[in-house]
Amino acid sequence: MQQTYRLVIDCPDQIGLVAHVSQFLADHGATIVEASHHTDLQTGRFFMRHEIGADSIKLDYAGFLNEFTPLANEYQMQWKLTDSRQKQRVALLASLESHCLVDLLHRWHTGELHCDIPCIIANHPQMKQFADWYKVPFHWVDFKALGKEQAFEQIATLLQEYKVDLTVLARFMQILPDSLCQQLAGRAINIHHSFLPSFAGARPYQQAYDRGVKLIGATCHYVTADLDEGPIIEQSVKRISHSDTAADMVRKGKDCEVTALAHGVRYHLEDRVIIHRNKTVVFA
Amino acid sequence: MQQTYRLVIDCPDQIGLVAHVSQFLADHGATIVEASHHTDLQTGRFFMRHEIGADSIKLDYAGFLNEFTPLANEYQMQWKLTDSRQKQRVALLASLESHCLVDLLHRWHTGELHCDIPCIIANHPQMKQFADWYKVPFHWVDFKALGKEQAFEQIATLLQEYKVDLTVLARFMQILPDSLCQQLAGRAINIHHSFLPSFAGARPYQQAYDRGVKLIGATCHYVTADLDEGPIIEQSVKRISHSDTAADMVRKGKDCEVTALAHGVRYHLEDRVIIHRNKTVVFA
Amino acid sequence: MQQTYRLVIDCPDQIGLVAHVSQFLADHGATIVEASHHTDLQTGRFFMRHEIGADSIKLDYAGFLNEFTPLANEYQMQWKLTDSRQKQRVALLASLESHCLVDLLHRWHTGELHCDIPCIIANHPQMKQFADWYKVPFHWVDFKALGKEQAFEQIATLLQEYKVDLTVLARFMQILPDSLCQQLAGRAINIHHSFLPSFAGARPYQQAYDRGVKLIGATCHYVTADLDEGPIIEQSVKRISHSDTAADMVRKGKDCEVTALAHGVRYHLEDRVIIHRNKTVVFA
Amino acid sequence: MQQTYRLVIDCPDQIGLVAHVSQFLADHGATIVEASHHTDLQTGRFFMRHEIGADSIKLDYAGFLNEFTPLANEYQMQWKLTDSRQKQRVALLASLESHCLVDLLHRWHTGELHCDIPCIIANHPQMKQFADWYKVPFHWVDFKALGKEQAFEQIATLLQEYKVDLTVLARFMQILPDSLCQQLAGRAINIHHSFLPSFAGARPYQQAYDRGVKLIGATCHYVTADLDEGPIIEQSVKRISHSDTAADMVRKGKDCEVTALAHGVRYHLEDRVIIHRNKTVVFA
Known part of the structure; x- marks a missing residue:
């Protein structure tokens, strides 16, 4: 089983959000294994899950957390990053x-x-x-x-x-x-x-x-x-x-x-x- | 579409009931196109539906009704006989x-x-x-x-x-x-x-x-x-x-x-x- | 029914692709009604569909086509843009x-x-x-x-x-x-x-x-x-x-x-x- | 789990068959737990399965076999009788x-x-x-x-x-x-x-x-x-x-x-x- 990181995001919907997250991932060379999005039109809430090949990314888990935090804060995200090896x-x-x-x-x-x-x-x-x-x-x-x-x-x-x-x-x-x-x-x-x-x-x-x-x-x-x-x-x-x-x-x-x-x-x-x-x- | 009679029976379950009904149908030469039975074990109620080839039986609708009534009464049936041509x-x-x-x-x-x-x-x-x-x-x-x-x-x-x-x-x-x-x-x-x-x-x-x-x-x-x-x-x-x-x-x-x-x-x-x-x- | 544009993309998978497309959409103020992605891991092919609120975007259909074409060419996309009003x-x-x-x-x-x-x-x-x-x-x-x-x-x-x-x-x-x-x-x-x-x-x-x-x-x-x-x-x-x-x-x-x-x-x-x-x- | 006998019959379809089998069962006091019938109209073959409460019937397994055999032969049945206790x-x-x-x-x-x-x-x-x-x-x-x-x-x-x-x-x-x-x-x-x-x-x-x-x-x-x-x-x-x-x-x-x-x-x-x-x- 391929090692992956899973980035799961739940935040207010906002224009530029997906671009920003995608750019972040691209900047670090991430290969996307699976990507899912959903906007709850009633509550204006946005949900996103990315499964990222861990091999591809030039960050370890802690580094990813660190680097992503400012972006997460900017968009008021409830979010988590998990490592598929961490059972x-x-x-x-x-x-x-x-x-x-x-x-x-x-x-x-x-x-x-x-x-x-x-x-x-x-x-x-x-x-x-x-x-x-x-x-x-x-x-x-x-x-x-x-x-x-x-x-x-x-x-x-x-x-x-x-x-x-x-x-x-x-x-x-x-x-x-x-x-x-x-x-x-x-x-x-x-x-x-x-x-x-x-x-x-x-x-x-x-x-x-x-x-x-x-x-x-x-x-x-x-x-x-x-x-x-x-x-x-x-x-x-x-x-x-x-x-x-x-x-x-x-x-x-x-x-x-x-x-x-x-x-x-x-x-x-x-x-x-x-x-x-x-x-x-x-x-x- | 083949003409059929449908005999639908709802009565207290009793030994001999199916034999009696089947014998009645056989005596009149009925070909059974479809037969279904169910006993509700909780309430002791018996349900039966026969679909009979109308060609096969030596009774017309009224004759069938007449002939079957005594048997139906004996077993306290709620029953009906319908003719598939009667829409x-x-x-x-x-x-x-x-x-x-x-x-x-x-x-x-x-x-x-x-x-x-x-x-x-x-x-x-x-x-x-x-x-x-x-x-x-x-x-x-x-x-x-x-x-x-x-x-x-x-x-x-x-x-x-x-x-x-x-x-x-x-x-x-x-x-x-x-x-x-x-x-x-x-x-x-x-x-x-x-x-x-x-x-x-x-x-x-x-x-x-x-x-x-x-x-x-x-x-x-x-x-x-x-x-x-x-x-x-x-x-x-x-x-x-x-x-x-x-x-x-x-x-x-x-x-x-x-x-x-x-x-x-x-x-x-x-x-x-x-x-x-x-x-x-x-x-x- | 809300008017939308549907942007459908089929191209070789490549890092930065999603970021680039998302940034393009964000730059023009697009609200994403629905977004779907799929990567065929066997063939290395990437598929993407965006449904975009037409009200939100600061481009008309022809303008969108024009502006998007360079990006599409860069990533060797087979793509189309449809207008939900065009039946x-x-x-x-x-x-x-x-x-x-x-x-x-x-x-x-x-x-x-x-x-x-x-x-x-x-x-x-x-x-x-x-x-x-x-x-x-x-x-x-x-x-x-x-x-x-x-x-x-x-x-x-x-x-x-x-x-x-x-x-x-x-x-x-x-x-x-x-x-x-x-x-x-x-x-x-x-x-x-x-x-x-x-x-x-x-x-x-x-x-x-x-x-x-x-x-x-x-x-x-x-x-x-x-x-x-x-x-x-x-x-x-x-x-x-x-x-x-x-x-x-x-x-x-x-x-x-x-x-x-x-x-x-x-x-x-x-x-x-x-x-x-x-x-x-x-x-x- | 209630002990039952299962009588499974496969034979040429014939008028009187169900009546005959049902009468046999009634004569021996059998309570029918479940009864299923099917006629293959293409091949003229008849299939029947009865599940019978073993308590109700005044025959043991061997006796049932014995008594039923003449009837089975008369209708050229392929048949079997199984005892639910015989695993x-x-x-x-x-x-x-x-x-x-x-x-x-x-x-x-x-x-x-x-x-x-x-x-x-x-x-x-x-x-x-x-x-x-x-x-x-x-x-x-x-x-x-x-x-x-x-x-x-x-x-x-x-x-x-x-x-x-x-x-x-x-x-x-x-x-x-x-x-x-x-x-x-x-x-x-x-x-x-x-x-x-x-x-x-x-x-x-x-x-x-x-x-x-x-x-x-x-x-x-x-x-x-x-x-x-x-x-x-x-x-x-x-x-x-x-x-x-x-x-x-x-x-x-x-x-x-x-x-x-x-x-x-x-x-x-x-x-x-x-x-x-x-x-x-x-x-x-």
Whole structure:
């Protein structure tokens, strides 16, 4: 995999901005592997992502940061520069349902998800041996024994100790306390097993069955204190019929959950997602 | 097109039922073109649809009705027998947005929708000439001049005079009064421009835009007094991204609306839909 | 609809290129409504499309052309600048199957397809009255009476007389002679009723039925002398099952044909398609 | 999971057949959990699958076989009766690419695929530890050391020793010799990484890239001596664009491969697939 820098910019739209950034990149000899732009015409906000061949540029990471800062300030940018070799540290939070966990570990193991997985945290012990196979430390947080409050304190501590960049709720099924949501804002991704905003909350497949919809789905979104209301990154749907029971929907829905979550996590890891208010720009 | 009889049955599930019906059909020499079954395991209800080659059977329509009635009574069936040559009379209710109207007329004209269209009723006069081309009587009901109550009275009268079997709201945009909903129960189909139950009510594409969903859709359902809450027949979705404005969604959503409505209407006309409580069995 | 200029560029990739173009646009005060880039890493070719608010720029169309030419020459660009107010002139070629024709006319009539339709040319007279309703001149070219060669000469003459920019074969079903294909290179779009390269040639739905595939499709592509081998713009598929006859596939496939063709034509009209060898870049 | 019997019938279509079978089932008190019918109107062949609650019926498996045989003979049925408790023995053949293997093992482990997996056979040793975690015997057949002929003899022996009912080529990448294809006819399932019949043979994603298609796919089919020509069970597709490299297609295509294969295998295991000439009836 080619080493790249990713320059991600979010700022007020302004004439000359793209020229200025492009000139900066050209001046330093940068080869553009991928470039994406978006202007939100309603809010006048501009979003830009460049993936730059690291070989081509005559600056190292620190030098790039330094040189680019004045330009960034001039245009009031919220921005970041990431180095594709610097892997994010991703913690997986899991429960009994293992399909998302198994899928993410496989994609990570085969290099599709370019990150480190320093730990798996679960409220049930069943997947320990599986984690062992992948040589990922596994922490069972016993919600029953500890009570909710202390259990989440333990999780918060683990996330800190492992210096976690991104927390993925891989069908974790426990609602994070507000304080933790705020602490992880923009750095925690959940998969909800419905096509949001339909069927937020508990037992979405049963809700879907009761309503008699003809398609079910899954939604990958950032975690916020408002349950199932965070910015949506990706959604996936699947056709069903009257002959599907709620149990069939659970089975069929898993394929939606797995792909929506895997895509959402990959987009995040590759710095393809920018949160704008309660929505996302996804340069997929 | 081959002439067929369609025997549609909805009754308590019971052992021997299928054997009894099949034996009846075999005794009269019926060739089965298509057979579909469904048991709702929760409610113990059984649903069956047979499409029978009319040539094969040694009974005419009236004879079939007569002969089958005792069996139907024995099993407490809600049932109907339809003759594919007897076209249903379908009224199209339209407004300014013409895509669903244009599409349904084309499908009817080319024989895909096997029905008669005795009239189009609209609250704007614009599509009159188009209806003329198809030689379908066009009635402009002037909601502004008449007021809502009188306008709907006029519509109710037209539906009665034209002996309408099925009323299709092809993006009609006016909410039917409760009394008319009840009168047309199970015989009026609407297209809502969202993936219900998400974004019921007004301006669904704007709602979808504001929420930042990654898929938009359309829902074809039976009209009930509870707005956008009727039994769903068909749904259709389409992928969107951050770069789509609410106006783009309107454009893209039209394709969903057109296909979901066309499918829903065809299923209804071919007696493929059975309403069961607030859901549908669709033998597609 | 906002007036825009569309600047479409296809040239060897080179550092400084984007900066140079962006600076040119900024210097003339251009507001970028939409910007898309693509580098073909295999061939080292760069593609760029800008949609620019015409109000914002301090140049008229001719001035823009003049000012930009030196820059274009410097980078060996194949390029064009189009004015969204200048509608392309689109001829529709049709046969008996009317679904694509009806659909395109509707999308044109409602403004979704921003073009002029100076004429419809058909090898059957049936759709004349329909064309009349849209007030589009209709030419019946009688292939039987004229023979193939003379018929196509007549078509070529009509395309010339009407100053046609784009020729759309809306299920025309006649194979264009090589000379006409070459003459219309990059300016003729066809819809083939299969998921190419599967089932090229005649009776694709029958071929699909015989092979027992589980999905059928349609392909919108540029016409070339090699039948069904031209650059693909858009494809669409639909799920089928064993219970679908070849006739069912014809019916179901129409929805694929209609949407694939409508999208392909729109992309072309909005200058979103760049042909690169035997493939396309589509800035959808 | 409820114990069921599955009665699968394939015979010439005949009036009275359904009645006769239904009466047989009713006479023995059978509750029908699911019933599916299909008539191939071209070949006059009839297909039927019943899933029967084993509790409800007053016959054990052997008794059912005995009692039903005269009826089956009368109608010249090809038929089978399976007991859902009798799990099929499924061998997985794998190579280096592990996504299908990992997915199938997970679905088996969680009970979605109701079968036994007595062995994994691979031409590379890498997945041994993973198989160990699932406690499935792993056999590395060293194609390089043994040569193709002897390697396949070893595989044939393993399949026999393990009394394998179904062989699944989970991206095995080796072409089975004709003799083995014939021996496993109807009992070996392959996943091909293209939307067949497009791009049969080697490197389908590269072929897809070169042709410039806008959708890629995967095909699950029965293995026959004609490479990639066997009866298709399931197909899956995914949208791509000009910006996807052949490597991107490989990544995106995996999701198609995984789901198409998982569905195809499940349909087979639940006796939902009937091979009819070179096509399949799939009662999904």
